[in-house]
Every structure is written in C-alpha cells, then in structure tokens.
Amino acid sequence: MSSAFTSMTVAELQSALQDGATAAGVTEAYLDRIAAEDDALGSYLHVDPEAALARARDIDSAGTAGTGLSGVPVALKDVVVTEGVPTTSGSRILEGWKPPYDATVAARLKTAGTVLLGKTNMDEFAMGSSTENSAYRVTRNPWDPERIPGGSSGGSSAAVAGGLSPWAIGTDTGGSIRQPAALTGLVGHKPTYGSVSRYGLIAFSSSLDQAGPMARTVLDAALLHEAIGGHDPLDSTSIDAPMPVLAECARRGAEGDLSGLRIGVVRELGGEGHADGYEPGVLSRVAEAVALLESMGAEVREISCPAFDLALPAYYLIAPSEASSNLARFDGVRYGLRVGDDGQRELDEVMALTREQGFGAEVKRRIILGTYALSSGYYEAYYGQAQKVRTLISRNFSAAFDDVDVLVSPTTPTVAFPIGARVDDPVAMYAADLCTLPASLAGVPAISVPCGLSDGLPVGLQIMAPALADDRCYQVAAALEAAQDAARGSRFLDQLPVQTVEGLR
Numbered sequence: 001m002s003s004a005f006t007s008m009t010v011a012e013l014q015s016a017l018q019d020g021a022t023a024a025g026v027t028e029a030y031l032d033r034i035a036a037e038d039d040a041l042g043s044y045l046h047v048d049p050e051a052a053l054a055r056a057r058d059i060d061s062a063g064t065a066g067t068g069l070s071g072v073p074v075a076l077k078d079v080v081v082t083e084g085v086p087t088t089s090g091s092r093i094l095e096g097w098k099p100p101y102d103a104t105v106a107a108r109l110k111t112a113g114t115v116l117l118g119k120t121n122m123d124e125f126a127m128g129s130s131t132e133n134s135a136y137r138v139t140r141n142p143w144d145p146e147r148i149p150g151g152s153s154g155g156s157s158a159a160v161a162g163g164l165s166p167w168a169i170g171t172d173t174g175g176s177i178r179q180p181a182a183l184t185g186l187v188g189h190k191p192t193y194g195s196v197s198r199y200g201l202i203a204f205s206s207s208l209d210q211a212g213p214m215a216r217t218v219l220d221a222a223l224l225h226e227a228i229g230g231h232d233p234l235d236s237t238s239i240d241a242p243m244p245v246l247a248e249c250a251r252r253g254a255e256g257d258l259s260g261l262r263i264g265v266v267r268e269l270g271g272e273g274h275a276d277g278y279e280p281g282v283l284s285r286v287a288e289a290v291a292l293l294e295s296m297g298a299e300v301r302e303i304s305c306p307a308f309d310l311a312l313p314a315y316y317l318i319a320p321s322e323a324s325s326n327l328a329r330f331d332g333v334r335y336g337l338r339v340g341d342d343g344q345r346e347l348d349e350v351m352a353l354t355r356e357q358g359f360g361a362e363v364k365r366r367i368i369l370g371t372y373a374l375s376s377g378y379y380e381a382y383y384g385q386a387q388k389v390r391t392l393i394s395r396n397f398s399a400a401f402d403d404v405d406v407l408v409s410p411t412t413p414t415v416a417f418p419i420g421a422r423v424d425d426p427v428a429m430y431a432a433d434l435c436t437l438p439a440s441l442a443g444v445p446a447i448s449v450p451c452g453l454s455d456g457l458p459v460g461l462q463i464m465a466p467a468l469a470d471d472r473c474y475q476v477a478a479a480l481e482a483a484q485d486a487a488r489g490s491r492f493l494d495q496l497p498v499q500t501v502e503g504l505r
C-alpha cells in the first residue's frame, strides 16, 4: 500500500494536518502499510488498529489535529509501559501483561495528542544488539531483509525506516537507540542520563537506561525529544533543570555555520592502532563526514581517551549486575507468566519453573553473570573494578571536553550484519556496542546521524557532547545532514527503504 503520508517526515505530516489532512487518514495510511508489510518485516509485537483509529477520530472531532504533535502517529518500544496495552519487554515472562499505568514517556506523548500505532519488537529486556533475542519474532532490516535491524530497539528502527511509523521511541542502555538507528539509516539520540524520565520503562540497568527518539531526520528527532523530555518527580534520578531548546537548534544547525566549533575525533574508537574489527567502508564514510564538518568551519583534532578501551568489559559487568537485581521481580507471582502452580508445589519451585521457561538464554546468561560479579568475594574484583573504570571513562570525557565541544566516532564498527551471523557468539554480538558504551557509562548525550552508505548499507556518525548539552548534538547532526544532502543534490531521507524498496512502498 502506498501513501504519501508514510514517506513524509513528521514536520511534513504536521503541515499536511494543518492543511486539512485528518488524523484518521494519516493513521489509516500507516495501519494499511503495517497490515501489508509487517508479516515479513516483523517490526511490531502489538498493533490495535481499531484503538488507533478511534483515537485518531477523537482527535479529528476535537479539531486539534496539526496543533503541535496532535494527530501524528507514533510507535513505542515494548519496554515502555502502556496502560491497558500489552507490554512484554520482548519476554515470555510478561506475556499477556496489561500494565495498569502509563510510563511518563507514553503519558507525555498521549497528552501531546499523538496516536499510538503499536508496540515494537526488541531484544528480550533490551539485552542484545540485533533484536534476535526477542522471545517473539525476527525483525528484518528494510534495507536488506536478510540482515538485522540492530538492537535492542530493532523493531522501532525497522518500523521507521520501512515506513510503518513516522518515528518511534527507543531505549538505550549501552547503544540500543544509536546502533539500530545507524544500521537502518535513521537519526537516534540517547539523551543525557536523567533528562528523560525512566518512570515506567521496564528496568534493565537503572544507572544506564534512557529513552529517546528515533526518526528520519534530525529535526524530527529533536521534536520527539522535546515532547518526552524534562523533569519528572516520579523518577528519582530525573534532573531538575530546564530542557535545552532542541528543535530550534536543529533548524539553526541546518544553516551550516560551524565556525568556532571544536571537534575531537576519538582515537580509541576506530583511529590509528584501534581499527581492528572496524570495516574500512565505515571508517571512510566517517572520515568524509568529519571532513565535511571541517569544511563548514569546525576545527578538528584527534583526542585520546585511553579508558574507552575498557568500556566493553566494564559495561558487561555493570549492566548484568544491575539486571540481576532488577529482574528478581519477575517471580511468577506478580506479573505475567506463572508455571507449575498446581497447588502442590512450594513457592520457590514455582518461581524456578517460571523463570526457567519465562527467560531466554541471553537473559539467563546476564543474570548469572551479574549475580556472580556481585557475589561476596568477587564483588571488589569484578563489580568494584568496573565502577573504577566507569569513573576513568567519565574523567576522559571531562578532560576531552576541556579541549573540544563535541567528540565524534563511528556509531558502530560495521554495517548491518546477516541474521544469524552472531547469535552463537555473544562476544561478537557485544562488539557491536564498542563505540556507544563510553557515552552510556558517563551519562553524556550522544546522537547517531546517517553519513552515507557502505556496500549499499547505512553508516552512522556518533556525536557526543557534555552532560545537558544535547542541543549541541542536534546542532552538529543537523549541519552534517544538510551539508550531505546539498553535496548529494538529494535528501538522504529519499534513499530510505520506505521510498525505494519494492514491496515496502
């Protein structure tokens, strides 16, 4: 099914709605496309067409469509709790659970008048880099259906790149917004830790988890971020500071003047002596993007952040440790699945059976790893050491930001890999996060913006900024997006599968 609406940016959809298009018409276009394509693409776990249409009609009756985000459809990663709407976090253990409340992110989007299209597929409890750890279905990359769409927010990335939603919410603990965005040609931003509420996100690693926007353009990502961000008293780690103005920054960035901006290229992320495992095509696109930023007046230098070399082992101790505590709540008593409750068995036996059947292999691996790292006698050697590395990484960032305004790197070392290629090799899977982990551990904002293709597949440039300087990420990303489009003579957006792939139209 083809519709002009499904290939528009959100900024264009807003104009269409202001010019008389109806929220129901826009919603229907997306629902038609989901019906036609999603059996093959696998981007959604739950879609309720009647509910979406009813909501859109209500907005049309109220006459608000086109005001702000009113009437614009949205998809939410299934880790975001939605009142009365099934929420599984990609796990069997939550199958059938209908939450009694909305996450703050979901509530704010509702208040803004968006229409929920559905909940998107993800790696179970957001643990993974390919969405292959979902307990429910495989998600394909719309650029090449034999490849993964990234993860863990791979349902969101596939849906937006394939035109099954104009934009989507993802979550990022170690890269799960930025990496899938990079692998599907989208813009994805991980906000400063604490600047978007975690209330109602099913917790994976609470000191790292952050929700953020995935969109087809930098401006759209900024608009979505503005709708969900800002202080929330329901999240104890929420920062009580004014939100930086983001959409305005994206618009200003697109004007392309970067004079005075100092950019640091991180040596440890693909630079000399650190390029093992990085594809040459990825490094070339990134180098070209940096040269383009320089041509707009930015001053570029290489920056060394030695502790970044230890980000991967540190993350894979800290995140599983926190997960082993967070996931203890899934006991077969309070939510979702319960196995073996026949009135005869002891409670702990029912819990064990429920967890045995309810959790997938990767989740069990993380719980075991995390429990071990926190156990008495090993705590200092593993968890304690990892926390020290985390501190060193933060110090590397602080020192770097004394000298430069932003740091850049590839978003991920390779383009999208084939489905199945890394499922039996967890360490190879973890390597997809090499570039995204430092910003996660330090809590600083980072955006991934498309910077061209390698072998016909998208490459992302990561731009990292100091805490609370999310606006800088958007400004530089918008400058790059505009300059690349101008050099190409066409919008990158027009190369997305939603526009070009047969069957995905």
Ligand code: GLN
Residues within 6 Å of the ligand: 126, 127, 128, 129, 151, 152, 171, 172, 173, 174, 175, 176, 177, 204, 319, 430, 433
């Ligand atoms: N791929 C990383 C992991 O498996 C990061 C996941 C995420 O950011 N949610 O932990």
